[in-house]
Amino acid sequence: MRALVRGVRTGWLELRGNAQRGRFPEETNIVVSACSPGCCEELFTVKAFRGRPPYYRPWIEIYNVEATPSCGPGFGGPVEDLIIGLASRALGAGGRLFVEYIWDPVTVWELESGVPPRFSRLGFKLFTHGFTWLKDWYYPEGFMEGSQKLQGEKPASPRDLRRHLEEAADEAMRVLREWGREPSLSRAETFLRILGYLK
Numbered sequence: 001m002r003a004l005v006r007g008v009r010t011g012w013l014e015l016r017g018n019a020q021r022g023r024f025p026e027e028t029n030i031v032v033s034a035c036s037p038g039c040c041e042e043l044f045t046v047k048a049f050r051g052r053p054p055y056y057r058p059w060i061e062i063y064n065v066e067a068t069p070s071c072g073p074g075f076g077g078p079v080e081d082l083i084i085g086l087a088s089r090a091l092g093a094g095g096r097l098f099v100e101y102i103w104d105p106v107t108v109w110e111l112e113s114g115v116p117p118r119f120s121r122l123g124f125k126l127f128t129h130g131f132t133w134l135k136d137w138y139y140p141e142g143f144m145e146g147s148q149k150l151q152g153e154k155p156a157s158p159r160d161l162r163r164h165l166e167e168a169a170d171e172a173m174r175v176l177r178e179w180g181r182e183p184s185l186s187r188a189e190t191f192l193r194i195l196g197y198l199k
Contacts, residue, residue, distance in 0.1 A: 094156035
């Protein structure tokens with residue numbers, strides 16, 4: 001995630017990160033601003049934990065997401081793709097990514113309606129970036145927990161990857177049976193076609 005501190009561009013929008021020390025020596029907080037000509041405002045925060053081998057693996061959290069900034073597009077779309085891609089490349093096997101989703105009404109509705117996290121809008125984005133195990137989480141931490149988050153985890157081994165994909169295939173079949181024409185249906189169909197379950 002060092003690229004955020006140097007600044008990255010998506011189209012005409014530049015993302016600039018201001019790095020700050022975290023609670024632990026291995027932790028860094030990066031407040032990311034979206035800047036376009038004549039305008040710059042905070043868009044989200046990244047908390048990156050580099051890990052503490054052999055006890056703790058690295059993880060990244062994205063929170064304080066501004067859904068409707070005045071400087072340009074919000075977190076969704078190209079910004080979301082860029083940031084999840086950067087996080088995926090920064091995290092190795094077994095790495096975890098937590099993404100707050102209260103700003104995303106589609107993901108909120110799908111998860112509240114019972115769509116499996118992998119096939120919600122945001123969850124499928126995480127899944128396609130290599131986070132094959134997903135869970136909807138809320139950590140009560142004495143008013144420091146923030147909003148509901150999706151946790152995506154990369155497989156720690158080929159065996160984990162096989163297990164995650166088998167679980168995802170079972171979930172995708174359930175989505176096909178239960179969800180009719182919802183967007184989650186097309187995500188499930190796409191996944192099953194990739195694995196060869198559907199033609």
